Amino acid sequence: MSNETEHVYDLSGVLGGEALSGVRPGTSILLSGPSMTGKDALLFEFLAHGVGRGESGIILTTEGEGEDTLREIESYTPDADPSLLAAIDCRARSGRETEHLDSGAVVYRVVDPSDLTGIGINITTHLDRIRSSNATACRMGLTSLSTMVRYSDRETVFKFCHVLLQRLESAGFIGLCTLNSEAHDDQTVQVLKQAFDANIEFREHDGDRQVRVLGIGSQPSEWQTLG
């Protein structure tokens, strides 16, 4: 855990509700639910909101393109400094690539989501960048664990999450990962949930997309409808 002055992460600007207003550094949150319930959009908003508060952000996208993903995140916070952001995507033609965008953001590429070492090295490079800049806080997003499971297996992905989230925890950062709960059996979902401190559950209810927060505070929050 971080010994520096405790930076408390305020995630409430995105979802509302008290549960997310004072998230302690090092917390990891799983965003899980069926497909098309808005997990990615919420994840991007969490990152954008952090950047708007002067925090750094890094997004790992297993299927999307890095620069597009950064643009989507920036669209939620047009006034923020884009150089606080970095993306890792899995679309390198060969080996590993690094691209510095005009905005000051960086896109790192690996060949596919099974290159865990490459992903780890890129994360480390971003952590170095944060250390040498003024940002002392960072939110890391990962979408999605489901694709990672497809490229390796649930045991490897569980361990990867554990190691990654421990690294983020000792740096005092926040980790947010998405999981498509329909893509796996119950047991796999249960296993992966165990790697996280908290869970934001998504569901479709009467034509609305709803979320609730579990694991932060003693009680699960009420279901709330996403706008």
Add this chain to the structure above:
Amino acid sequence: MSDSEPVVLVVEDQKDLAETYYLWLRDDYSVTVAGDGDEALEKLDEDVDVVLLDRMMPGLSGREVLEEIQARGIDCRVAMVTAVDPDFDILEMGFDAYLSKPVMRDQLTQTVEKLLERRAYDALLQEYYSLVEKAATLQASKNQSELEASEEYSDLLERIEQHHEELSETLGGIEDDDDFIAAIRELSDVERN
């Protein structure tokens, strides 16, 4: 890992250096010395926990010895001793650490300790996963009241909690970038084997 002293294999062609490393390590470890790559492969077996491998040797290079260690599937950690300062590339190649010459006593003993600790971390993470998987199986097959009544389940949760704490203490919860990369690379290695 056995309960007896960890085994360190020192591979170094300069006799005086090999002797120095031996003297520094012998109090805490069971140390074997090999004068070149071929001798190293002869002396390499399942009991070896840590290998200190000189990069530049006549005959087999450090890299080639590492490849053979990997090919044999021997579960040991390998530190490369080198005259130049390498980057993460070295970790990617499959080395677990590197030491730049000239090697100081504290550096050497700390590196060996660190590698043994990483090994313990990997083993602990494996046990942790097994427990989590068992708990998940119960969660997926039983309802809440059945879970609450199950002694096996509460026992599992307790052990999961213990492992979680132990993992947070090992490697300081992975505070260091080299440990982070090494722990992640280990996952890919396991997958490939």
